[in-house]
Amino acid sequence: MRVVVTGTPGTGKTTATERVAADLDLDVVHLNRLVKDEGLWTERDDERDTLVVDLDAARDELGDWDGIVESHLAHHFEADRVVVLRCRPDVLEQRLLDRGEAEAKARENRESEALDVILGEAVEFHGEESVYEIDTTDRDPDAVADDIAAVVAGEREPSAGTVDFIDYL
Ligand SMILES: Nc1ncnc2c1ncn2[C@@H]1O[C@H](COP(=O)(O)OP(=O)(O)OP(=O)(O)O)[C@@H](O)[C@H]1O
Secondary structure, three states, X not given: OEEEEEOOOOOOHHHHHHHHHHHHOOOEEEHHHHHHHHOOEXXXXXXXXXXXXXXXXXXXXXXXXXXXXXXXOHHHOOOOEEEEEEXXXXXXXXXXXXXXXXXXXXXXXXXXXXXXXXXXHHHHHHOHHHXXXXXXXXXXXXXXXXXXXXXXXXXXXXXXOOOOOHHHO
C-alpha cells in the first residue's frame, strides 16, 4: 500500500507521519530529508530559500516503494491513497512563524492554503476517489496521526473539498 501525505508546509506532515511510523511500524520517507541527503535537486531558489526538487530523480530514488511518503510534493508521485493535510490559513501562518520561517514565506503559504492549491493538484492528479482531506486546525498531532492511520487501514472514506478557507485569503 502506497500512501502519500501532502499539504502546504506547516500543516504538520512531518510531525504526524513520524508518529504514524512509530505506531504502525511502517516505513515513512520524509522526502525533504531524502532530497537533501541524496542531492535530488536541480537548483536553489534563493528568493524562497528552498531547493527545486528533481522529481524524476526522486522517483528513481524511491523505486518500488511501499508505506508512506511525506512532502508537500508527495502528490506528484503515484500512490494508492493521497492524504491532504489542511490547516486554517491564519493558524498555519502562525505555525510557520513560530518555526522561524521568514514572513514572506509564511504569508505565501497562508495564501496557497486559502486557495486550496495542493488539494486541487491532488484531485487533478489522482481523482477525488483517492483523496482524503484531514483538517489539522485545533487538533493535536496524535489525533492527526490516528486519522492518517485510519486511511492506511482503509477505515476512512475518501473526502475532498470538505474545508473552505477562502475567507482567510
Ligand atoms: N497538529 C498540530 N498542532 C499544532 N502545531 C503543530 C501540529 N503539527 C505540527 N505542528 C507544528 O507546526 C510546525 C510545522 O509542522 P511540520 O514541520 O510537521 O509541518 P510540515 O507540513 O511537515 O512542514 P514542511 O512541509 O515544511 O516539512 C512545527 O513547528 C510543528 O511543531
